[in-house]
Amino acid sequence: MSSWLDYTINGLIVGNVYALVAVGLALIFGVSRLINFAQGSIYLVGAYIGWVAVVQLHTPLPLTIIFVAVVAALVGLIIERFGLRPLQNSVRIAPLLATIGISFVLDQLVMLTFSPNPRALPSQLPDVRFEVGGGTIGPLDLLIAGVGISSALLLFVFLRYTKLGWAVRAASQDRDAAMQMGVDVNRVNQTVFGLAAALGGVSGLLVGMYYNQIDTAMSLQATLKGVVAEVVGGAGNVPGAVIGSMLLGLVESYGVAVFGTSYRNLFAFLLLIVVLVLRPNGLFASARQAPPEPLTGTFIAPSRPVRIPRWALVVAVALFAVLPLLPVSFYVLQTLINAWLLGMLALSLTLVAGTIGQVSLGHAALLAIGAYTSALLSLTLNVPVGLAIVAGGLMSAALGTILISPSFRLRGHYVSIATLAIGEIVSLVILNWESVTRGPIGISGIPPLSLFGYDLVDPRTVYWFAFAVMVVLALVQGRLLGSHLGRSFRAIRDDDIAARAYGLSLNRYKSLAFIFGGFAAGVSGGIAAHLYSYINHETFNTQQSILALTVVILGGLGNVVGAIVGAVALVGIPEMFRIAAEYRILIYGIVLLLLVRFRPQGLLGTI
Amino acid sequence: MAETIAPLLSLRGLTRRFGGLTAVDGIDLDLAKGGLVSIIGPNGAGKTTLFNLVTGLDRPDAGEVRFEERDITGHSPERLAAQGIARTFQLGRVFGNLSVMDNVLIGAHTRLRAVKPAVPVIGPLLELGLALLRPASVKAEEERLREEVKVILARFGERLLPRIDQPAYSLSYANRRRVEIARALALKPRLLLLDEPTAGMNPSETAEMQALVAELKAEGLTILLIEHKLEMVMRLSDRVIVMDEGKKIAEGPGEQVRNDSKVIEAYLGHGLSGTAEQESAA
Numbered sequence: 001m002s003s004w005l006d007y008t009i010n011g012l013i014v015g016n017v018y019a020l021v022a023v024g025l026a027l028i029f030g031v032s033r034l035i036n037f038a039q040g041s042i043y044l045v046g047a048y049i050g051w052v053a054v055v056q057l058h059t060p061l062p063l064t065i066i067f068v069a070v071v072a073a074l075v076g077l078i079i080e081r082f083g084l085r086p087l088q089n090s091v092r093i094a095p096l097l098a099t100i101g102i103s104f105v106l107d108q109l110v111m112l113t114f115s116p117n118p119r120a121l122p123s124q125l126p127d128v129r130f131e132v133g134g135g136t137i138g139p140l141d142l143l144i145a146g147v148g149i150s151s152a153l154l155l156f157v158f159l160r161y162t163k164l165g166w167a168v169r170a171a172s173q174d175r176d177a178a179m180q181m182g183v184d185v186n187r188v189n190q191t192v193f194g195l196a197a198a199l200g201g202v203s204g205l206l207v208g209m210y211y212n213q214i215d216t217a218m219s220l221q222a223t224l225k226g227v228v229a230e231v232v233g234g235a236g237n238v239p240g241a242v243i244g245s246m247l248l249g250l251v252e253s254y255g256v257a258v259f260g261t262s263y264r265n266l267f268a269f270l271l272l273i274v275v276l277v278l279r280p281n282g283l284f285a286s287a288r289q290a291p292p293e294p295l296t297g298t299f300i301a302p303s304r305p306v307r308i309p310r311w312a313l314v315v316a317v318a319l320f321a322v323l324p325l326l327p328v329s330f331y332v333l334q335t336l337i338n339a340w341l342l343g344m345l346a347l348s349l350t351l352v353a354g355t356i357g358q359v360s361l362g363h364a365a366l367l368a369i370g371a372y373t374s375a376l377l378s379l380t381l382n383v384p385v386g387l388a389i390v391a392g393g394l395m396s397a398a399l400g401t402i403l404i405s406p407s408f409r410l411r412g413h414y415v416s417i418a419t420l421a422i423g424e425i426v427s428l429v430i431l432n433w434e435s436v437t438r439g440p441i442g443i444s445g446i447p448p449l450s451l452f453g454y455d456l457v458d459p460r461t462v463y464w465f466a467f468a469v470m471v472v473l474a475l476v477q478g479r480l481l482g483s484h485l486g487r488s489f490r491a492i493r494d495d496d497i498a499a500r501a502y503g504l505s506l507n508r509y510k511s512l513a514f515i516f517g518g519f520a521a522g523v524s525g526g527i528a529a530h531l532y533s534y535i536n537h538e539t540f541n542t543q544q545s546i547l548a549l550t551v552v553i554l555g556g557l558g559n560v561v562g563a564i565v566g567a568v569a570l571v572g573i574p575e576m577f578r579i580a581a582e583y584r585i586l587i588y589g590i591v592l593l594l595l596v597r598f599r600p601q602g603l604l605g606t607i
Numbered sequence: 608m609a610e611t612i613a614p615l616l617s618l619r620g621l622t623r624r625f626g627g628l629t630a631v632d633g634i635d636l637d638l639a640k641g642g643l644v645s646i647i648g649p650n651g652a653g654k655t656t657l658f659n660l661v662t663g664l665d666r667p668d669a670g671e672v673r674f675e676e677r678d679i680t681g682h683s684p685e686r687l688a689a690q691g692i693a694r695t696f697q698l699g700r701v702f703g704n705l706s707v708m709d710n711v712l713i714g715a716h717t718r719l720r721a722v723k724p725a726v727p728v729i730g731p732l733l734e735l736g737l738a739l740l741r742p743a744s745v746k747a748e749e750e751r752l753r754e755e756v757k758v759i760l761a762r763f764g765e766r767l768l769p770r771i772d773q774p775a776y777s778l779s780y781a782n783r784r785r786v787e788i789a790r791a792l793a794l795k796p797r798l799l800l801l802d803e804p805t806a807g808m809n810p811s812e813t814a815e816m817q818a819l820v821a822e823l824k825a826e827g828l829t830i831l832l833i834e835h836k837l838e839m840v841m842r843l844s845d846r847v848i849v850m851d852e853g854k855k856i857a858e859g860p861g862e863q864v865r866n867d868s869k870v871i872e873a874y875l876g877h878g879l880s881g882t883a884e885q886e887s888a889a
């Protein structure tokens with residue numbers, strides 16, 4: 001496979017697969033203005049159901065496809081009915097967080113059922129290839145193209161010629177008007193989620209067959225690729241999503257041809273960022289349309305923060321400070337050190353997601369930047385560790401802010417996508433920039449924590465160090481919130497249009513929030529690097545970003561004390577009950593879902 | 608009515624299209640310093656879109672906006688706010704989770720000294736430094752503004768002052784509108800744009816609002832007002848502009864416009880919004 005024609009065919013086939021995911025996303029966005037982060041999980045479910053059908057039930061291919069479509073559609077219906085419908089009258093952040101939570105729960109369920117190891121998914125088709133022009137094409141390529149084209153035709157007929165299809169189109173054009181005309185919006189939502197899930201599931205099956213391999217990491221990739229294709233085509237635009245998918249498939253395929261496989265995803269995400277910056281409404285939207293996000297309505301749940309008296313905070317800090325002097329086990333200290341590190345990350349995220357309303361899903365990238373900077377400085381330039389950690393914080397602040405700045409003009413769901421993509425870009429750069437980051441080998445032998453020439457190896461001193469750093473960061477952040485900047489950040493979160501009308505520059509304040517938050521996250525990553533002594537591109541991953549988000553929601557958005565309480569709770573409670581590591585992520589996902597549904601303001605309330 | 612001195616705000620041929628729809632269609636308007644001009648017209652006439660064009664929240668497809676004789680067409684809302692243009696929103700856009708005090712303080716944002724240095728990178732970092740260190744000058748400024756906010760809130764009698772520390776989402780609809788106006792006043796505006804300030808208010812609240820606008824006018828503030836309640840429009844305006852389907856269909860003193868046949872037709876033809884119909888019938 002080397003000719004350009006081959007790369008083109010490959011690009012179009014992969015594009016077809018993306019289209020199945022992206023069309024579903026576009027349908028859902030059209031009627032509910034929601035980017036369904038769980039779409040990739042349904043794709044994952046589709047792939048594994050397909051595996052069950054093919055390998056265990058030995059179903060013939062047509063039956064396999066129908067089976068997968070039906071099961072996936074059921075999953076979609078369940079998500080709509082129990083995950084999203086209860087949130088219909090909720091604040092705008094709620095469905096966004098809910099689909100993120102659902103996605104994590106589904107992925108974990110699949111992982112726990114089937115184990116995270118990759119498995120083969122045979123295609124049941126003869127392994128022959130036909131010569132076409134200068135390239136070759138196989139039966140599976142034809143199958144994928146066939147499924148893609150016939151789904152598109154079926155969808156077209158459904159939308160154009162059936163009553164329900166008309167209702168879907170009406171609802172996506174103007175939901176309120178459609179409701180007044182008697183369109184049953186619940187039914188439309190159900191239809192759309194069912195359809196999207198069926199398409200997504202089949203897509204997962206086909207991809208599994210195409211690469212003859214399935215594994216649980218497929219989910220996030222699929223969501224990202226689908227979203228990229230959908231956004232490139234214009235959110236909510238169904239034909240646009242198809243074209244965006246083909247474009248994405250071709251860009252990736254040609255990119256791989258020129259630069260190699262490890263860069264595949266990089267092109268996808270760069271395409272996304274370029275489109276988001278230059279044409280945030282997609283390639284086909286007329287240039288100056290109002291953004292598709294709703295302009296009014298509260299983003300976060302209104303609440304009154306729980307007031308904790310100052311003396312209680314002082315007592316709590318004092319208790320935790322003297323804890324190592326009491327007869328506590330090494331294990332307890334270790335757990336709390338992890339909680340303090342997570343607490344720093346949560347402080348950062350609660351400022352960015354809570355105070356200024358930019359729900360970042362790529363926050364672990366800030367940890368990675370801080371960790372690599374600090375590790376490399378101390379290893380290669382012999383910079384004292386304490387200084388290196390500060391430098392890591394500063395690098396995270398600067399680089400993180402520069403990387404995220406293209407998304408400053410985006411709102412709501414788009415910010416989450418952009419940050420997710422930037423997080424992926426950072427980890428891909430770390431993986432591929434071998435001369436600096438040592439690539440997949442990672443960095444080992446990172447010097448231990450030390451301060452003014454004294455190594456901190458005793459767990460108690462490490463504990464005090466991490467705790468002290470976190471308390472200082474929390475105090476400074478508290479001071480920031482009490483200033484005119486805190487007020488300005490919160491105003492931008494509550495209504496960025498009104499904020500602009502009163503002279504608040506979004507670029508300026510979002511930058512400041514990311515600079516401040518980037519520093520805290522970078523410091524956390526730096527400390528972690530010296531603590532672990534070994535890091536690689538997977539040390540700081542999306543799971544940590546989601547964990548931090550759950551902590552922040554649990555504590556209350558923007559709430560400094562809440563972030564720390566949340567970190568202690570989410571690190572400590574699973575340890576207390578000795579819950580196995582595999583189940584923790586599942587529990588975090590469930591906690592996130594329950595919070596969004598029943599206590600969106602978190603334990604201590606939004607600030 | 609010919610203006611003798613150069614107007615504070617002047618619009619020429621202002622046009623904004625949304626797809627096939629021309630929401631604002633070649634509007635000309637002059638507003639003298641200290642004057643009050645009202646814009647009336649049926650729902651969907653393009654009044655709010657016109658406000659968006661003047662305040663920089665939307666950009667015109669054609670035409671020109673001049674403020675104090677300078678061309679400000681297409682300037683960003685941040686810049687226009689810094690030049691003294693303040694507005695309220697038809698649907699009420701308070702910052703829900705901020706207290707009344709903080710909402711109004713945001714109105715004074717452009718006047719903060721920490722915000723002033725517009726130098727890229729250095730300016731924002733300096734602002735961050737000032738916010739964290741809070742030297743005496745910054746503290747004094749904040750104190751002064753807080754006192755100022757209380758004076759502004761006192762204009763609304765006992766409506767807002769007792770609720771000064773409550774989050775805005777907990778206020779009644781009418782009180783949120785008042786907070787918006789207080790926020791606009793905190794900017795010390797040179798031009799104030801009010802988009803239906805009495806929408807959703809009962810007659811006594813409306814009378815209160817009318818008295819306040821009259822007071823602001825008497826203090827010399829230049830005001831552009833969108834309002835459905837004709838009674839109030841007639842009392843307050845130096846001049847009334849009537850819009851329909853994006854176009855200006857009449858302009859002049861209140862009484863003259865009120866009896867204009869085109870205006871009556873426009874209102875009747877579109878099944879005028881309830882309040883205005885009652886008022887004009889009264």
Ligand SMILES: Nc1ncnc2c1ncn2[C@@H]1O[C@H](COP(=O)(O)OP(=O)(O)O)[C@@H](O)[C@H]1O
Pocket residue numbers: 290625628630648649650651652653654655656657
């Ligand atoms: N962002 C937008 N996109 C498309 N159409 C719009 C937009 N904003 C306003 N319109 C349309 O422009 C017309 C004028 O609206 P508007 O200025 O709100 O009227 P008014 O304030 O006089 O009631 C309406 O038909 C409205 O639907």
Ligand SMILES: [Mg+2]
Pocket residue numbers: 654655656697
């Ligand atoms: Mg209006």
